[in-house]
Amino acid sequence: MAKPKLALYWAASCGGCEIAVLDIQEKILDVASAFDIVFWPVALDFKYADIRAMADKSIDLCLFNGSIRNSENAEIARLMRAKSKTMVAFGSCALEGGIPGLANLTTKEEIWSTVYKDSPSTIVQNGGKFPQVQTAMPEGEIDIPEMWGTVKSLDQVVDVEYYVPGCPPQPEQIWAVIEHIVSGKPLPPKGAVLGAGEKTCCDECARERKEKKLKKFYRPYEIQTDPQECLLDQGIVCMGPATRSGCGALCTKANVPCRGCYGPPPNVLDQGAKMLSALSSVIDAQEPEEIERILDGIADPMGTFYRFSLAHSILRRVEK
Amino acid sequence: MAFEPKIIGFLCNWCSYTGADLAGVSRIKSAPNVRVIRTMCSGRVDPAFILKAFQLGADGVIVMGCHLGDCHYQEGNYKTIRRIPFLKRLVEGFGIDPRRLRLEWVSASEGDRFAEVVNEMTEEVRKLGPLTLSVREEMQREAAHAQPA
Numbered sequence: 029m030a031k032p033k034l035a036l037y038w039a040a041s042c043g044g045c046e047i048a049v050l051d052i053q054e055k056i057l058d059v060a061s062a063f064d065i066v067f068w069p070v071a072l073d074f075k076y077a078d079i080r081a082m083a084d085k086s087i088d089l090c091l092f093n094g095s096i097r098n099s100e101n102a103e104i105a106r107l108m109r110a111k112s113k114t115m116v117a118f119g120s121c122a123l124e125g126g127i128p129g130l131a132n133l134t135t136k137e138e139i140w141s142t143v144y145k146d147s148p149s150t151i152v153q154n155g156g157k158f159p160q161v162q163t164a165m166p167e168g169e170i171d172i173p174e175m176w177g178t179v180k181s182l183d184q185v186v187d188v189e190y191y192v193p194g195c196p197p198q199p200e201q202i203w204a205v206i207e208h209i210v211s212g213k214p215l216p217p218k219g220a221v222l223g224a225g226e227k228t229c230c231d232e233c234a235r236e237r238k239e240k241k242l243k244k245f246y247r248p249y250e251i252q253t254d255p256q257e258c259l260l261d262q263g264i265v266c267m268g269p270a271t272r273s274g275c276g277a278l279c280t281k282a283n284v285p286c287r288g289c290y291g292p293p294p295n296v297l298d299q300g301a302k303m304l305s306a307l308s309s310v311i312d313a314q315e316p317e318e319i320e321r322i323l324d325g326i327a328d329p330m331g332t333f334y335r336f337s338l339a340h341s342i343l344r345r346v347e348k
Numbered sequence: 349m350a351f352e353p354k355i356i357g358f359l360c361n362w363c364s365y366t367g368a369d370l371a372g373v374s375r376i377k378s379a380p381n382v383r384v385i386r387t388m389c390s391g392r393v394d395p396a397f398i399l400k401a402f403q404l405g406a407d408g409v410i411v412m413g414c415h416l417g418d419c420h421y422q423e424g425n426y427k428t429i430r431r432i433p434f435l436k437r438l439v440e441g442f443g444i445d446p447r448r449l450r451l452e453w454v455s456a457s458e459g460d461r462f463a464e465v466v467n468e469m470t471e472e473v474r475k476l477g478p479l480t481l482s483v484r485e486e487m488q489r490e491a492a493h494a495q496p497a
Contacts, residue, residue, distance in 0.1 A: 178482065184490060301395035304438055308431035314416070319430050323437065330441040342399040344483045347443030 032088035034063035039094030039101035045119040048196035087112040095121040100173035109186040120195040122182040125339020132345035136177040195289035224274030233277035240310035245325035270303035300333035353473035355408040356401040357382040362420040364412035370459030378463035379470035391424030408473035
């Protein structure tokens with residue numbers, strides 16, 4: 029019997045998801061023996077043309093990481109969708125825009141101005157010309173993919189069967205997902221989130237929680253935190269209450285507040301709104317002036333609450 | 349056609365919804381722009397409901413609850429008094445004028461006050477003009493390209 033075909037692709041991502049796949053260590057050999065890997069640009073030398081030559085739905089499983097922020101990302105997302113039976117949004121960027129999705133806080137023009145003109149380390153050349161999709165060269169016209177003004181998640185561009193959250197997904201979770209698929213066990217219903225829990229990150233966190241009553245928020249550098257006690261109890265904005273479980277509360281183990289990379293918990297539409305709701309409940313103040321003063325202590329709510337999920341939030345981007 | 353603001357009102361069951369009812373039976377005239385959604389408590393209004401209202405086409409959202417100290421559930425509206433100012437900051441972060449989101453206390457006996465805050469909010473949003481959000485256009489585009497199941 030022919031082995032099932034596996035494809036991996038990276039769109040707008042950092043490559044961490046690819047490293048996470050290799051972090052399953054020697055089990056990668058089991059993956060190689062269970063699957064026929066037909067496409068994996070970061071590790072193996074296949075070309076887009078190889079995929080285009082394949083019959084539709086001939087790839088059994090595609091693990092797609094990275095968000096969609098230019099015409100090439102979208103083109104390959106559509107190509108992989110057409111050729112794959114099962115499309116998995118793999119990692120925070122594919123799932124909900126991820127860190128690249130923070131570009132939705134601003135505009136393409138502002139980003140380009142910073143990068144090509146205004147940043148202190150930039151030497152402006154050619155009058156600070158921005159990249160052009162098409163450029164005439166002596167040898168003929170050349171083109172590059174067009175960058176979009178708004179970053180999108182994979183499921184905003186193509187149909188997706190499953191989601192594996194995490195920045196990056198934890199190796200043991202990746203292995204559990206692959207093992208499940210290899211075993212031939214029945215797959216969960218379409219739209220399921222795999223390789224993660226059904227509760228919040230707090231559920232996996234070993235820190236001691238008390239009744240939360242906050243008079244002041246601190247940034248991590250402002251206080252020495254107790255290593256046993258809940259970080260939120262100590263006034264650190266920790267995304268745990270609004271984040272899906274599955275990572276094993278890695279960050280809080282290392283004395284760092286949860287950043288929210290596993291995305292919203294089940295049945296939550298908007299991670300930022302949920303975090304706001306949770307924090308509102310624990311602020312210990314009833315006078316409007318005092319409430320405003322306490323809220324002033326939360327630096328950058330947009331970037332903190334939507335660090336990974338902005339592109340997939342209810343409003344998706346900032347209006348400019 | 350002149351712009352008529354679309355405003356979603358989340359009204360608590362025990363005070364403000366009854367207050368709105370009183371305005372009705374007392375035949376107090378007020379702007380017809382607020383579409384009322386009854387919730388058991390102003391503290392039940394998840395911030396996501398409000399963002400969703402903006403996403404789906406609201407020009408403004410008004411949340412009404414019992415006066416402080418009068419909450420049927422003791423402290424539901426104390427959650428609201430922290431949540432809405434916080435959400436105003438977030439809404440502003442999204443580039444939406446925070447005046448499009450308002451919190452008012454209206455008791456069951458204040459039919460006249462209900463009419464007053466509805467008129468005020470309607471006039472304010474009318475001055476601000478229609479709310480345009482790129483997410484609305486984007487979702488329409490996606491729906492148009494959706495593959496049949």
